[in-house]
Amino acid sequence: MITVEADTDSPPRRLLSDYRELLALPGVSRMVIVSLLSKLPLSMIGLSLLLFIGARHSYATAGLAVSCMAIGQGLSAPIRGRLMDRCSSRLIVTGCLAAYLLVLAALVAAAGSRRPVLLLVLAALSGITMPPVGIMMRTLWRSVAGERRLVTAMALESAVSDISFITGPAVAAWLFLNVWDVMPFVLFGLLMITAVLLVLSLPPVPLPARRSGARHWAGPLRSPALRRLLVVHAAFSSMITAVDVVIPVLNAHRGTGAYNGLDIAALSVGSIVGSLALGAAPRLLARGPKIAVLMGTFAAGTAVLAAASQLSPLALASACPVAGLAYGSTFGALFTAGGDLAPEGCATETQGWLSSVMQGGSALGAAAAARVATDTGSLSVLCAIPVLAALTAALSRNIPDRQGRTA
Numbered sequence: 001m002i003t004v005e006a007d008t009d010s011p012p013r014r015l016l017s018d019y020r021e022l023l024a025l026p027g028v029s030r031m032v033i034v035s036l037l038s039k040l041p042l043s044m045i046g047l048s049l050l051l052f053i054g055a056r057h058s059y060a061t062a063g064l065a066v067s068c069m070a071i072g073q074g075l076s077a078p079i080r081g082r083l084m085d086r087c088s089s090r091l092i093v094t095g096c097l098a099a100y101l102l103v104l105a106a107l108v109a110a111a112g113s114r115r116p117v118l119l120l121v122l123a124a125l126s127g128i129t130m131p132p133v134g135i136m137m138r139t140l141w142r143s144v145a146g147e148r149r150l151v152t153a154m155a156l157e158s159a160v161s162d163i164s165f166i167t168g169p170a171v172a173a174w175l176f177l178n179v180w181d182v183m184p185f186v187l188f189g190l191l192m193i194t195a196v197l198l199v200l201s202l203p204p205v206p207l208p209a210r211r212s213g214a215r216h217w218a219g220p221l222r223s224p225a226l227r228r229l230l231v232v233h234a235a236f237s238s239m240i241t242a243v244d245v246v247i248p249v250l251n252a253h254r255g256t257g258a259y260n261g262l263d264i265a266a267l268s269v270g271s272i273v274g275s276l277a278l279g280a281a282p283r284l285l286a287r288g289p290k291i292a293v294l295m296g297t298f299a300a301g302t303a304v305l306a307a308a309s310q311l312s313p314l315a316l317a318s319a320c321p322v323a324g325l326a327y328g329s330t331f332g333a334l335f336t337a338g339g340d341l342a343p344e345g346c347a348t349e350t351q352g353w354l355s356s357v358m359q360g361g362s363a364l365g366a367a368a369a370a371r372v373a374t375d376t377g378s379l380s381v382l383c384a385i386p387v388l389a390a391l392t393a394a395l396s397r398n399i400p401d402r403q404g405r406t407a
Contacts, residue, residue, distance in 0.1 A: 016280055018149060018152040018279065018280060018282055019152060019156070019279065019280065021149065022145060022149050022152050022153055022156070025144065025145075027144070027202060027203070028144065030198060030201070030202065031137065031140065031141070031144065031202065032156065032160060033198065034133065034137060034195050034198045034199050034202070035134075035137055035157055035160045035161075036160050036163070036164055037191050037192075037194050037195035037198070038131075038133035038134055038137070038191075038192065038195040038199075039134065039160060039161050039164035039165070039168075040164045040167070040168045040171075040188065040191050041168075041188030041189075041191050041192050041195075042130075042134075042164070042168075043164045043165040043167070043168025043169060043172075044168040044169065044171065044172035044184055044187070044188050045069070045126075045188060046066050046069075046070075046169075047169045047172050047173060048172045048176065048184040048185060048188070049062060049065050049066050049069065049123065050062045050063065050065075050066055051172075051173070051176050051181070052108070052111060052176070052181055052182075052184075052185075053065050053111055053119060055181065056111050056112055057111075057116055057119070061116045061119065061120075064116075064120055065119055065120055065123040066123070067363070068120045068121075068123040068124040068127070069123040069124060069126050069127040070127060070359055070363065071124060071127065071359075071363075072123070072124035072125065072126070072127025072128040073127030073128070073130050073355075073359060074127070074355070074356045074358075074359030074360055074363075075128075075356065076127065076128040076130075077132065077135065077352040077353070077355040077356040077359075078219070078349055078352040078353045078356055079352070080092060080096065080132040080135070080352060081132065081135050081348040081349035081350070081351055081352025081353070082219060082346075082348075082349040082352070084132065084135075084136065084139075084348040084349075085345055085346055085347065085348045085349050089136055089348070090200055092132070093131050093132060093133065093136060093196055093199065093200070094196065094200070096129050096130065096131040096132060097131045097192065097193065097196045099129040100126065100129040100130055100131055100192065101189055101192075101193075103122055103125045103126045103129050104126055104185060104189060106122055107119065107122040107123060107126055108182055108185050110122060131192060131195075131196055132348075132352070133192075133195050133196060133199055134355065135348055135351035135352050135354075135355055136199065136348065137157070137199070138154075138157065138335055138339065138351045139339070139347050139348045139351055140199075140202065141153045141154065141157060142339050142347070148282075149282075150282075150336060151278065151279065151282035151332070151333075151336065152279040152280075152282050153279075154279075154332035154333075154335055154336050155275045155276060155278050155279025155280075155282070155328070155329060155332050156275075156276075156279055157332065157335075158271070158275040158327075158328035158329065158331050158332040159271075159272045159275040159276050159279075159328055161328070161331075162268045162271045162272045162275065162327070162328050163272065165268060166265060166268045166269075171184075171187075172184040172188075175187065219343075219346050219349050220341075220342055220343050220346040220349055220350040220353060221353070222343065223341055223343055225341050225399050226338065226341040226342070226350065226353075228395065228396075228399055229334065229337055229338055229341060229396075229399055230338075230353060230354070230357045231357075231395065232291065232295075232334065232392055232395055232396045232399075233334045233338070233354055233357050233358060233361065234357040234358070234360060234361035234364075235361060235388065235392045235395075236295065236298070236330060236331075236334065236361070236389075236392060237357070237358045237359075237360075237361030237362045237365065238361040238362065238364045238365030238368070239298070239302075239365060239385050239388060239389055239392075240298075240327055240362075240365070241361070241362040241363075241365035241366045241369070242365040242366070242368065242369035242381055242385060243267070243302065243305070243323065243369075243382075243385060244264060244267070244366075245365070245366050245369040245370055245373070246369045246373050246378045246381040246382060247260065247263045247264065247316070247320075247378075248260045248264075249369075249370065249373045249374070249378050250309060250316075250373070250378035250379075250382075251263070251313070253378065254313070256313040259313045259316070259317055262317050263316060263317050263320050264320075266317055266318075266320035266321045266324065267320045267321070267323060267324035267327065268324060268327075269321055269324065270301075270320065270321030270322060270323065270324025270325045270327070271324040271325070271327035271328040271329075272328065273321070273325065274324065274325035274326055274327065274328055274329045275327075275328030275329050275332060277329075278329040278332070279332075289396070289397050289398065290333050290337075291330065291333050291334060291337060291393075291396040291399065292393045292394070292396045292397045293393075294326050294329055294330040294333055295326070295330060295389055295390075295392050295393035295396055296389075296390065296393045297325065297326040298323075298325075298326035298327070298330060298389050299385075299386045299387075299389035299390045299393060300386070301322045301323040301324070301325055301326060302323050302382065302385045302386045302389060303386040304319050304322050304323065305319045305320065305322070305323040305382060306379065306382035306383050306385075306386065307319075309378070309379065309382055310379070334354065335351070335354055337399065338350050338351065338353075338354045339351070341399075369381050372384075
C-alpha cells in the first residue's frame with residue numbers, strides 16, 4: 001500500500017536525501033518503472049511510423065500520419081482526463097489500451113494498401129486511443145509524494161522522460177533496420193501493455209467527491225491563472241522544439257550533419273542533469289517565482305547556444321548541455337504548478353490540458369522554426385528564442401498557486 005507521510009519541518013538535509021526518501025516509499029520504484037515503460041512507446045512511435053509508412057508510400061504521407069497521430073493525441077488528452085476525473089481511471093485506461101492495440105494492428109495491416117486516407121484516419125485514432133498513463137501518473141505522483149517531495153518526484157519524472165526520448169528513437173530505428181520493420185510496433189505494444197498492467201496494480205487515485213449542481217462546461221479552463229500557465233507552457237514547448245529543429249537545419253547548411261545526433265543528445269543530457277539537480281535541492285527555489293527563474297535560465301542558455309553557433313560545430317555541441325539545463329526542470333515546474341492550480345475535481349483533466357498545449361506548442365514551434373530558418377537563416381531563430389524566453393518569463397511571474405504563492 002502506498003502511503004503519504006505528513007510534511008514536517010526538518011533540519012538541513014544531506015545531498016540526495018530527498019531522492020532516497022522518495023524511493024523508499026512503498027510502490028515508488030514500481031511507479032518509476034511504469035513511467036519509463038509508458039514513455040518509451042511515445043518516443044518510438046513517431047520515428048517508427050515515419051520509417052514504416054515512408055517505405056511503403058512516401059515520406060510526405062508518413063509525415064502527415066505522424067502529424068495526425070499527434071493531433072489526435074493532443075486534442076483528446078483533456079477529454080480522457082475529464083473522463084478519469086468522473087469515472088474509474090482503471091476502466092478508462094483499460095478501455096483505451098484495448099482500443100489502441102486494435103487500431104495499432106489495423107494501422108500496420110493497412111500500411112501496404114493504396115489508400116493513404118485510411119492510414120491518416122487510423123493514425124489519428126491511434127493518438128486518440130493512446131492509454132493516458134502519463135497524465136494519470138502525474139496525478140498519482142501528487143498523492144504519493146506529498147507536498148515536500150513533489151518537486152523531487154516531478155524532477156525524477158522529467159528525467160525519466162528525457163532518458164526515454166534518448167533511447168526510444170535509437171531502439172526503434174535499430175529494430176526497423178536490423179530485425180523486422182514491424183518489430184518496433186510489437187515492442188511498444190508490449191511495453192504499453194506492461195505499463196498499464198503495472199499502473200493498475202498501484203492504488204488508484206480516489207475520485208473527487210461529487211458536488212451538488214452541474215459542473216462548469218469549461219472545467220479547469222475557468223481559472224484565469226491556469227489559462228495563463230497554459231500559454232506559458234505552450235510557449236516553452238514551442239521554443240524547445242524550435243531549438244531541436246533549427247540545429248539540424250544549421251548543420252545541414254554548414255555540411256556538419258554528423259553532429260546532429262551529438263547535439264540533440266547533449267541537449268537531453270543537460271536536461272537530465274538540470275532535472276536531477278533541482279530534484280536534489282527542491283527548496284532552492286521554494287520562496288521565489290520558480291517558473292520565471294527557470295525560464296530566465298533557459299533564456300541565458302539559449303543565448304549561449306546562439307553565440308556558440310557562430311564559432312564551430314564543437315562549440316555548438318559544447319553549448320547544447322548548457323541550453324538544455326532548464327528543459328526538464330521547467331517542464332516539471334509547469335506540471336507541478338498546473339496541478340496546484342487545478343480546480344477541485346479537475347486534477348487529471350488539467351494534466352490533460354497541459355499535455356495538449358505541449359503538443360500544440362511543439363507543432364507550432366517546429367513549423368515556425370523551419371520556415372524562419374529557411375527564409376532568413378538559423379541564426380535569426382537562435383537569436384529570437386532568448387528574447388521570447390525572457391518575455392515568457394515575465395508573463396509567468398506572479399502566477400498564483402492554490403495556496404496563494406507564486407509559481
